[in-house]
Amino acid sequence: MKKMAPDSILDVRDLTVKFFLDEGTVHAVNGVSFSVPAGRSVGIVGESGCGKTVSAYSITRLLPKTARISGEILFRERGGDITNITELEPDGGDMRRIRGKEISMIFQEPMSSLSPVHKISNQLSEAIIQFQGLTKRQARARVIELLQLVGIPQAERRVDDYPFQLSGGMRQRAMIAMALARNPRVLIADEPTTALDVTLQAQVLNLIRDMQDEFKLSLILITHDLGVVAHMVDYVSIMYLGMVVESGPVIEIFDNPKHPYTRGLMHSIPKLRGRRGERVEPIPGFVPSAYALQEGCPFCERCPMREERCTKGIPQRVQVGSEHYVCCHVYQPGEGEPDVVNA
Numbered sequence: 613m614k615k616m617a618p619d620s621i622l623d624v625r626d627l628t629v630k631f632f633l634d635e636g637t638v639h640a641v642n643g644v645s646f647s648v649p650a651g652r653s654v655g656i657v658g659e660s661g662c663g664k665t666v667s668a669y670s671i672t673r674l675l676p677k678t679a680r681i682s683g684e685i686l687f688r689e690r691g692g693d694i695t696n697i698t699e700l701e702p703d704g705g706d707m708r709r710i711r712g713k714e715i716s717m718i719f720q721e722p723m724s725s726l727s728p729v730h731k732i733s734n735q736l737s738e739a740i741i742q743f744q745g746l747t748k749r750q751a752r753a754r755v756i757e758l759l760q761l762v763g764i765p766q767a768e769r770r771v772d773d774y775p776f777q778l779s780g781g782m783r784q785r786a787m788i789a790m791a792l793a794r795n796p797r798v799l800i801a802d803e804p805t806t807a808l809d810v811t812l813q814a815q816v817l818n819l820i821r822d823m824q825d826e827f828k829l830s831l832i833l834i835t836h837d838l839g840v841v842a843h844m845v846d847y848v849s850i851m852y853l854g855m856v857v858e859s860g861p862v863i864e865i866f867d868n869p870k871h872p873y874t875r876g877l878m879h880s881i882p883k884l885r886g887r888r889g890e891r892v893e894p895i896p897g898f899v900p901s902a903y904a905l906q907e908g909c910p911f912c913e914r915c916p917m918r919e920e921r922c923t924k925g926i927p928q929r930v931q932v933g934s935e936h937y938v939c940c941h942v943y944q945p946g947e948g949e950p951d952v953v954n955a
């Protein structure tokens with residue numbers, strides 16, 4: 613049997629996902645590794661197109677048929693057995709059992725998990741009856757309880773609404789209730805607040821955190837916004853072009869960012885109490901195309917600390933602190949701290 617760290621519920625190891633299209637091969641995820649300790653929260657952060665959603669869909673095996681997946685996704689079952697999700701049939705019994713009941717997802721767009729033609733009550737009670745063996749009446753009571761828990765006012769009445777009758781924020785809450793209906797152990801939230809305005813964002817993030825405590829969930833929070841993870845997660849992995857370039861405890865990453873890309877992301881967060889006229893510094897350049905695999909460091913072209921060696925060979929993962937790792941040529945063991953640019 614495969615081994616995992618004793619506190620780990622999910623271990624993604626060297627995950628690679630390619631899409632084989634007529635136009636060429638898209639290298640969407642290129643050797644991503646991260647672990648989720650049981651009951652803790654992990655943030656996956658990176659610009660649009662860096663492979664966050666494809667990584668999440670790999671965990672739930674919801675990728676289109678054009679995708680080829682390799683590497684390991686180890687999941688610790690309730691009984692303690694370890695299942696390698698990459699070896700399961702996407703539509704097979706084991707995967708259908710894990711998807712939803714063990715690992716549940718919420719999305720930016722609630723309508724990707726709510727059906728527009730069914731009442732909230734029917735959608736949620738179906739999930740509950742199917743997975744928890746309750747009667748219809750018991751399931752309805754549980755649905756109302758869940759809707760109350762996620763902060764939907766007058767839940768006894770709203771339960772008979774169709775999704776379109778709810779406001780955007782309420783729909784987001786109903787989707788979270790839907791994800792929790794099957795009592796999962798892992799929740800993956802993929803940009804859950806990106807489509808919401810700022811005040812609603814904070815409410816929904818707080819709700820996710822409360823639900824994490826209430827249900828003792830292990831959480832993977834995916835976002836392009838480094839600012840969002842600051843108060844939400846214990847650990848963070850920073851992704852660039854299908855790779856994790858830096859990872860560590862969130863406090864450590866904020867206090868002591870090492871990778872030039874992470875530093876760039878920090879500088880591009882607008883400060884609430886910034887001085888007037890102080891500029892937010894965007895990272896120059898664009899994310900390169902995922903059609904061609906880079907020869908050197910993926911960030912090399914945009915990097916202010918670029919050196920000759922950066923164009924040759926993918927940088928190895930180097931430990932730079934307790935649980936803190938960085939993939940950057942500039943941090944080789946024994947070379948000391950490099951000159952810091954833009955920090």
Ligand SMILES: Nc1ncnc2c1ncn2[C@@H]1O[C@H](COP(=O)(O)OP(=O)(O)O)[C@@H](O)[C@H]1O
Nearest residue numbers: 631638640659660661662663664665666676902
């Ligand atoms: N179904 C697909 N077919 C081909 N390429 C895809 C597909 N889905 C995503 N990609 C590509 O994979 C890369 C990663 O995408 P994605 O995981 O959606 O990024 P993110 O969620 O970080 O914004 C991008 O280059 C994207 O264009």
Ligand SMILES: [Mg+2]
Nearest residue numbers: 664665666803
């Ligand atoms: Mg995405």
